[in-house]
Amino acid sequence: MALSWARRHILSLADFQPAEYDAVLQTAASFQEVLSRRTKKVPALQGQVVANLFFEPSTRTRSSFELAAKRLSADTLNFAPSTSSLTKGETILDTAKTYLAMGTDIMVIRHREAGVPLAIAQEMDRLESRVGVFNAGDGQHEHPSQALLDLFTICLLLDPEKPRLSLLQGKKIAIVGDVLHSRVARSNIWSLTASGAEVHLAAPPTLLPKPFAEFVTADAQNLDRQLFLHWSLNPALEAADFVMTLRLQKERMMQHLLPSLREYHQQFGITHQRLKRCRPEVKVLHPGPVNRGVEISSELMDDPQFSLISQQVTSGVAVRMALLYLMGSGKV
Amino acid sequence: MALSWARRHILSLADFQPAEYDAVLQTAASFQEVLSRRTKKVPALQGQVVANLFFEPSTRTRSSFELAAKRLSADTLNFAPSTSSLTKGETILDTAKTYLAMGTDIMVIRHREAGVPLAIAQEMDRLESRVGVFNAGDGQHEHPSQALLDLFTICLLLDPEKPRLSLLQGKKIAIVGDVLHSRVARSNIWSLTASGAEVHLAAPPTLLPKPFAEFVTADAQNLDRQLFLHWSLNPALEAADFVMTLRLQKERMMQHLLPSLREYHQQFGITHQRLKRCRPEVKVLHPGPVNRGVEISSELMDDPQFSLISQQVTSGVAVRMALLYLMGSGKV
Amino acid sequence: MALSWARRHILSLADFQPAEYDAVLQTAASFQEVLSRRTKKVPALQGQVVANLFFEPSTRTRSSFELAAKRLSADTLNFAPSTSSLTKGETILDTAKTYLAMGTDIMVIRHREAGVPLAIAQEMDRLESRVGVFNAGDGQHEHPSQALLDLFTICLLLDPEKPRLSLLQGKKIAIVGDVLHSRVARSNIWSLTASGAEVHLAAPPTLLPKPFAEFVTADAQNLDRQLFLHWSLNPALEAADFVMTLRLQKERMMQHLLPSLREYHQQFGITHQRLKRCRPEVKVLHPGPVNRGVEISSELMDDPQFSLISQQVTSGVAVRMALLYLMGSGKV
Numbered sequence: 004m005a006l007s008w009a010r011r012h013i014l015s016l017a018d019f020q021p022a023e024y025d026a027v028l029q030t031a032a033s034f035q036e037v038l039s040r041r042t043k044k045v046p047a048l049q050g051q052v053v054a055n056l057f058f059e060p061s062t063r064t065r066s067s068f069e070l071a072a073k074r075l076s077a078d079t080l081n082f083a084p085s086t087s088s089l090t091k092g093e094t095i096l097d098t099a100k101t102y103l104a105m106g107t108d109i110m111v112i113r114h115r116e117a118g119v120p121l122a123i124a125q126e127m128d129r130l131e132s133r134v135g136v137f138n139a140g141d142g143q144h145e146h147p148s149q150a151l152l153d154l155f156t157i158c159l160l161l162d163p164e165k166p167r168l169s170l171l172q173g174k175k176i177a178i179v180g181d182v183l184h185s186r187v188a189r190s191n192i193w194s195l196t197a198s199g200a201e202v203h204l205a206a207p208p209t210l211l212p213k214p215f216a217e218f219v220t221a222d223a224q225n226l227d228r229q230l231f232l233h234w235s236l237n238p239a240l241e242a243a244d245f246v247m248t249l250r251l252q253k254e255r256m257m258q259h260l261l262p263s264l265r266e267y268h269q270q271f272g273i274t275h276q277r278l279k280r281c282r283p284e285v286k287v288l289h290p291g292p293v294n295r296g297v298e299i300s301s302e303l304m305d306d307p308q309f310s311l312i313s314q315q316v317t318s319g320v321a322v323r324m325a326l327l328y329l330m331g332s333g334k335v
Numbered sequence: 336m337a338l339s340w341a342r343r344h345i346l347s348l349a350d351f352q353p354a355e356y357d358a359v360l361q362t363a364a365s366f367q368e369v370l371s372r373r374t375k376k377v378p379a380l381q382g383q384v385v386a387n388l389f390f391e392p393s394t395r396t397r398s399s400f401e402l403a404a405k406r407l408s409a410d411t412l413n414f415a416p417s418t419s420s421l422t423k424g425e426t427i428l429d430t431a432k433t434y435l436a437m438g439t440d441i442m443v444i445r446h447r448e449a450g451v452p453l454a455i456a457q458e459m460d461r462l463e464s465r466v467g468v469f470n471a472g473d474g475q476h477e478h479p480s481q482a483l484l485d486l487f488t489i490c491l492l493l494d495p496e497k498p499r500l501s502l503l504q505g506k507k508i509a510i511v512g513d514v515l516h517s518r519v520a521r522s523n524i525w526s527l528t529a530s531g532a533e534v535h536l537a538a539p540p541t542l543l544p545k546p547f548a549e550f551v552t553a554d555a556q557n558l559d560r561q562l563f564l565h566w567s568l569n570p571a572l573e574a575a576d577f578v579m580t581l582r583l584q585k586e587r588m589m590q591h592l593l594p595s596l597r598e599y600h601q602q603f604g605i606t607h608q609r610l611k612r613c614r615p616e617v618k619v620l621h622p623g624p625v626n627r628g629v630e631i632s633s634e635l636m637d638d639p640q641f642s643l644i645s646q647q648v649t650s651g652v653a654v655r656m657a658l659l660y661l662m663g664s665g666k667v
Numbered sequence: 668m669a670l671s672w673a674r675r676h677i678l679s680l681a682d683f684q685p686a687e688y689d690a691v692l693q694t695a696a697s698f699q700e701v702l703s704r705r706t707k708k709v710p711a712l713q714g715q716v717v718a719n720l721f722f723e724p725s726t727r728t729r730s731s732f733e734l735a736a737k738r739l740s741a742d743t744l745n746f747a748p749s750t751s752s753l754t755k756g757e758t759i760l761d762t763a764k765t766y767l768a769m770g771t772d773i774m775v776i777r778h779r780e781a782g783v784p785l786a787i788a789q790e791m792d793r794l795e796s797r798v799g800v801f802n803a804g805d806g807q808h809e810h811p812s813q814a815l816l817d818l819f820t821i822c823l824l825l826d827p828e829k830p831r832l833s834l835l836q837g838k839k840i841a842i843v844g845d846v847l848h849s850r851v852a853r854s855n856i857w858s859l860t861a862s863g864a865e866v867h868l869a870a871p872p873t874l875l876p877k878p879f880a881e882f883v884t885a886d887a888q889n890l891d892r893q894l895f896l897h898w899s900l901n902p903a904l905e906a907a908d909f910v911m912t913l914r915l916q917k918e919r920m921m922q923h924l925l926p927s928l929r930e931y932h933q934q935f936g937i938t939h940q941r942l943k944r945c946r947p948e949v950k951v952l953h954p955g956p957v958n959r960g961v962e963i964s965s966e967l968m969d970d971p972q973f974s975l976i977s978q979q980v981t982s983g984v985a986v987r988m989a990l991l992y993l994m995g996s997g998k999v
Contacts, residue, residue, distance in 0.1 A: 038438055042382030044410075050706030052734065063433055066412050070384065070437055073410045078708075080730050093956035101955065104980030105734055106702055271785055275732045291433065292425035316436035370770055373716030376742075395765055398744050402769055404740045495898035550696065623765065648768030 006030065008329045010206040012124040012136040015145045016193035022155065024168040024197065030325035031155050031318070032166050038074070038321060046329050047268040048077035051108040056082045056099065057139070058114040063291060064139055067109050067316070068148075071323035075331070078137040080107070099123045100130070109135045109330055117186075135330035143184050149290050150190030154198070157245055160286065171198035172278030177281075178202060179271055180249030180298055181210045181273060187290045188249055195259050196229045203231045205239035205271065209260040236271050248273055248289045248298040264297050274300040286311045338362065340661045343454040344468040347477045348525035356486065356500040356529065362657035363650070364498050370406070370653060372629040380409035380663050383440040388414045388431070395623060396471055400443050400480075400649070403655035407422055407663070413441070429439050432462070438467050441467045441662055443514045449474030451517075467662035475516050481622050482522030484654040486530070488647050489577055492618065503530035509571040509613075510534060511603055512581030512630055513542045519622045520581055528561045535563045537571035537603065541592040568603050572612040580621045580630040602650070606632040610641060619645045670694065676788040676800040679809045680857035688832040688861060694989035695819050696830050696983070701736070702985060712741035712995050715772040720746045720763070721803070722778040727955060728803055731980070732775050736989035741994070744771070763787045764794070771992055773799045781806030781850075789843045799994040803902050807848050813954050814854030816986040818862070820979050821909060824950065835862035841945075842866060843935055844913030845874045847977055851954045852913055852918065856958040860893045867895045869903035871937065873924040900935050904944040911952045912937055912962040938964040942973060975990045 006029065007022035014184035037045055053072040057065050065081070072079045080102070093101075095114070100282045102110060110127075112120045120138035140146040176195055182188045182204050195202045205210055211232060233239045242247065255261050278285055287303060288311050295301040304310055338361065339354035346657055369377055385404035389397050397413070404411045417578045425433075427446070434442060442459075444452045452470035472478040473491045490498035513518045514536050536543055548564050565571045572578065587593050587632070610617055619635060620643050627633040636642055670693065670735070671686035701709055717736040721729050736743045745768070757765075757867050759778070766774060774791075776784045784802035791798045804810040822830035836926060840859055846852045859866045868875055880896050897903045904910065919925050941951055952975050959965040968974055 015413065040382075043384075044382045050708045052707075054730075059828045062414055066386075066414070066434070067437060070410070076813060078734070082726055082730070097956060097959075099871065100977065101980050102730070105731060105984055106707065106981065186548060191794075292429060295426065295429075313432065313436045316433050317438065320437055372714075375716075375770065376714045394746055398718075398746070398766070399769060402742070402744060624761060627758065627761075645764065645768045648765050649770065652769055 006329070008332075011128075011133070011291065011330065012120075012138075013147050013326055013330065014121050014124060014138045016147050016150055016190050016197075017145075018150045018293075019197060021168050021197060023252055024151075024194065026160055026329065027151055027322065027325050028155055028166045028168065030329060031321045032159070034319040034324040034328070035159070035318070038317075044076055046072050046076045047328050048072065048075040049109075051077045051331055052080060052106055053109045053111060054080040054082060054102045054107040054110045054112075055139075056102065058095070058112070058119070059140070061113060061140070063278060064113065067319045068139060068204045068323055071320050071327055074320070075324055075327055077108075077119040077327070077331075079133070095119060096123065096126050099126065101132070103132055103134055104128065107134060109137060109327060111137045111139045112141070113139040114141050117144035120239065122256065136324065137330065140186055143186050143219070145190045146186040146290075147190050148319070148323055148326060149187050152315055152318040153191060153247065153288055153290075153325070154194050155322050156288065156311050156318045157286075159314075159318065160311070163307050168198045174200045174244040175242055176202050177205060177243045177246045178198050178249065179205045179236065179239060179246060179273065181255060182206050182249065183210045183212065183215055184252065184255070185226065185249045191247060192230065196226055199229075201229055201231070203233060203239040203243070205233040207261070207267075207270065208234050210255070215320065240277060243281040243285055246273055246278070246281065246285060246287045248287065250290060250292070251294060251297055264294070268297050272296070272298060272300060272305060275303055275309075278303070286314055288312065291316065315329065338661070340366045340664075343460075343465070343662065344452075345479050345658055345662065346453050346456060346468065346470045347524050348479050348482055348529075349477075351529060353500050353529060354424050356483075356526065358661065359483055359654065359657050360487055360498045360500065362660060363653045364491070365657040366660070367491070367650070369652040370649075376406050376408055379660050380404065380407040380440075383409045383663055384412060384438055385409045385441045385443060385659065386412040386414060386434045386439040386557055387443045387446075387471075388434065390427070390444070391472070392452070393445060393472070396445065399651045400471060400655055403659055406652070407656055407659055409440075409659070409663075416633050425441040425453060428455065428458050432456065435459060435462070435464055435466055435558065439466060441469060441659060443469045443471045444473070444588040446473050447469040449476035469658065469662065472518055475518050475521070477522045478518040479522050480651070480658060481657055482526045483658070484650040485523060485579065485619065485620055485622075486526050487654050488620065488643050488650045489618075491646075491650065492643070493573045498537055500530045501642050503527065506532045506576040507574060508532050508534050508577045508579060509537060509575045510579045510581065511537045511571060511605065513587060514538050514581065515542045515544065515547055516584065516587070517581045523579060524562065528558055531561075533561055533563070535565060535571040535575070537568050539563040539593070539599075539602065540566050540588070568609065569612060572609060575617060578605055578610070578613065578617060578619045580619065582622060582624070583626060583629055585626075596626070602630060604628070604630060605635060607635055607638070607641075610635070617641065620644065620647055623648065671992070672996075675792075675797070675994065676784075676802075676991055677811050677994065678785050678788060678800065678802045680811050680814055680854050681809075682860075683857065683861060684726055685832050685861060688815075688858065690893065690902065691986065691989050692817055692819055692822055692830045692832065694993060695985045696823070697980070698988040698992070699823070699985040702981075708740055709739050709994050710740045712736065712739040712772075715741045715995055716744060716770055717741045717767045717773045717775060718744040718771040719775045719803075720748060720766065720777075722759070722776070723804070725777060725804070728777065731983045732803060732987055735984050735991055736933070737990055738984070739988055741772075741991070741995075749884050759783060760787065760790050760975040763790065767791065767794070767796055767798055771798060773801060773991060775801045775803045776805070778805050781808035801990065801994065807853070808856045809848050810850040812983070812987055812990060813837070814853050814858045815857060815990070816979055816982040817911065817952055817954075818858050819821065820952065820975050820982045821950075823978075823982065824975070832862045835859065835864040837866045838908040839906060839908045840864050840866050840911060841869060841898065841907045842911045842913065843869045843903065843937065845915050845919060846870050846913065846914050847874045847876065847879055848916065848919070849913045855911060856894065860890055863893075865893055865895070867897060867903040867907070869897040869900050871925070871931075872898050872936070874919070901944060904941060907945040907949055909950055910937055910942070910945065910954065914954060914956070915958060915961055917958075928958070932961050936960070936962060936964060937967060939967055939973075942967070949973065952976065952979055955980065
């Protein structure tokens with residue numbers, strides 16, 4: 004297969020090209036097949052080092068990256084912030100340069116500040132290293148691998164044989180919840196609009212202010228015919244093909260952005276009843292971990308007819324294997 | 336060798352059959368031999384994933400499981416509760432389902448609440464997954480691998496060539512200490528009575544109340560002729576073949592269940608002097624970590640003529656390799 | 668190659684012989700070459716277990732040891748003190764004996780108390796185990812692998828083809844900073860004086876008291892013509908070939924040993940300007956992590972013409988591979 008890939012770092016989906024999305028989807032599909040075997044390893048990154056630098060803790064995402072790296076036969080290093088030399092006053096760039104000097108090939112970086120992965124990538128390039136930097140979630144900016152695994156999960160459902168970006172052309176996708184603070188939503192907006200889907204954002208006004216849409220559409224071209232904002236749920240759900248729910252951070256209530264979880268669920272929580280407005284074959288996604296009974300009802304979350312949540316986690320390993328593989332293979 | 340094994344999960348020894356005990360002992364013996372080689376690895380679980388979900392921290396037991404899994408060539412994932420999404424409000428079953436969806440083959444679970452491994456195993460079966468769940472200690476309920484490594488340590492001493500359950504027939508075994516709160520004691524009672532040994536429990540009345548014996552014997556058959564309770568040490572030690580000491584949690588004193596560690600040691604601590612009541616070839620066990628000078632005198636702990644504590648740790652790796660292997664081999 | 672190596676433990680450089688230094692340098696050079704390949708692993712320690720027992724946390728050093736062990740194909744176990752049974756009252760020697768009984772081949776130990784690695788090594792020998800103990804930093808005593816990686820970094824610069832101890836004969840080396848509290852400085856003094864270099868220590872009087880020199884020279888022979896103490900910077904820098912800076916612990920100020928970081932930098936901080944007193948080809952080292960603008964100016968740290976800091980980190984993996992390999996190969 005001839006893949007289009009010339010990207011050293013994965014930092015944002017804002018400038019991802021359709022051929023790149025298809026390269027990821029096609030590579031992930033072949034790794035998904037590997038994962039169904041009894042022996043689930045391939046030697047693609049043997050002898051290479053993947054360092055997980057999670058300045059913000061996350062067991063779920065870190066485990067997914069670690070497993071993806073191990074299944075590619077890479078050696079992994081985990082950086083635990085609580086026991087780190089950060090407490091000794093070292094700067095983040097110096098930490099990254101230390102892992103570079105140790106011989107790291109790919110750095111997977113999560114940080115609570117937007118832009119940290121980009122800053123590290125720029126420093127790595129300035130030093131003329133060949134290290135690849137992978138943004139595993141930076142502040143409220145982007146979380147590219149989550150959006151790509153969402154995309155893969157949907158495309159695999161639409162055509163298990165040949166998942167590809169064009170399958171989403173003309174589909175209606177609702178993104179429901181705390182859009183304003185969500186790096187997942189930001190990355191999904193790029194991938195879904197790139198696919199030609201219609202993206203409908205639904206949230207209370209405090210979590211989806213007018214300037215947000217202007218901010219997004221200012222960066223993108225022709226988004227006005229693909230991106231729609233709603234301050235209530237129903238218009239977004241109407242005839243939707245997919246409903247993506249976002250995790251609600253409980254601290255938003257203390258910031259007076261939300262009245263109560265109960266009230267949020269009554270207005271924006273997804274239930275079997277509410278899905279009746281969507282197309283009959285509608286599916287629901289959530290990046291996890293779910294607050295049961297808040298973003299989504301407990302019954303719906305556990306209903307395999309509608310919920311893709313478990314498939315998303317499985318896709319996560321395959322998509323991260325694909326991305327690490329594509330980043331690593333550029334180093335030959 | 337034709338082993339009797341048809342068990343997907345290892346949750347409790349209450350219903351373990353003699354043929355299963357012998358399958359574990361026989362398999363552990365062959366792995367003990369592997370561990371004596373310079374290269375101590377076998378490819379039995381290559382490409383499989385063993386996830387250590389230790390909701391209650393334990394370096395010692397976690398390291399033993401991790402090493403056992405690595406020596407079977409499995410990939411391991413460690414779940415650290417302090418950096419986990421549990422702080423984000425996810426339920427334990429959802430955490431387990433996430434690791435299932437990532438492709439975990441065996442989950443090793445420790446939790447401070449009794450019944451958590453069982454609940455996870457039931458959910459895994461309901462979902463028709465083939466994941467095996469391994470109880471690595473749940474509350475005050477059971478700790479099967481500890482009891483099996485104790486059994487293996489004793490049987491290996493009695494017949495290094497062919498360790499088997501029947502070697503314990505008619506032996507007298509004292510279990511001394513905080514029986515009431517001990518998951519180790521509960522699992523040991525099942526394995527030792529299954530072997531045909533006489534089991535003598537000795538503890539202060541606060542740590543071995545009458546209803547405890549009724550609770551145990553209500554579940555089991557014919558235990559009245561094998562299980563004996565004592566509120567003083569000497570009758571339990573009299574002509575004993577093995578003395579199993581239990582770890583004393585220091586918080587028991589704050590619960591007013593114990594006067595002082597010093598007084599406990601005077602009444603129930605095991606010393607060279609006290610062992611004179613036992614058979615001359617008596618051996619002492621302890622699940623570790625030991626409070627030196629409390630459950631057992633420091634001199635006795637370090638005396639290789641009597642102490643099997645170091646052998647227990649070594650057996651732990653071989654027995655856990657055997658159990659992971661037996662669980663994993665059922666998945667072909 | 669015929670290497671001189673008969674050492675089971677690496678605890679201190681005080682009694683290291685020139686042939687041993689050369690064995691380390693020669694072996695590290697061959698591993699440095701391995702690290703430049705795409706597949707950076709060798710099977711030297713396959714099936715062996717390296718346990719990192721870091722009672723004092725250190726991500727940087729622990730990662731370096733872990734990577735070195737993995738590149739020798741060893742299995743690694745990490746002991747995290749916060750989640751350890753130390754909180755359960757186990758002694759350090761009992762912890763070490765547990766890891767011995769599990770089958771550990773090499774223990775890498777860091778502890779805030781001087782002498783802990785020695786005590787563990789003595790216990791391992793008393794038990795007639797063949798375990799090797801590696802001091803990864805004990806209190807203010809020694810940090811042998813740091814001094815050896817400094818030595819390797821310097822020798823590799825002086826002769827990339829054949830790094831050897833004698834290259835340092837007659838060189839002038841300044842060690843600047845908190846000598847009194849530095850285990851790095853203590854180890855460096857042994858290796859550098861063994862090489863025949865002139866070692867000039869420079870620090871404020873509070874961090875380099877007179878008795879310190881007497882303490883060191885009392886232990887060593889003929890150090891009076893190789894070791895010089897200065898309470899100001901310039902005499903140490905004059906015509907120096909290498910300047911080793913030491914990390915300043917910020918708590919020294921609260922101990923009233925230092926006026927302020929700013930004042931320290933003005934008196935002992937290394938800058939481009941100050942290096943003009945040295946020989947033109949002078950290089951600067953630092954064990955990391957650096958307090959930018961304190962021990963060394965930020966500009967100088969990032970100037971590849973003078974700074975060897977990044978090379979030190981890279982050398983660290985090669986030197987630790989060499990040391991683990993030499994320790995492990997003695998076990999055949």
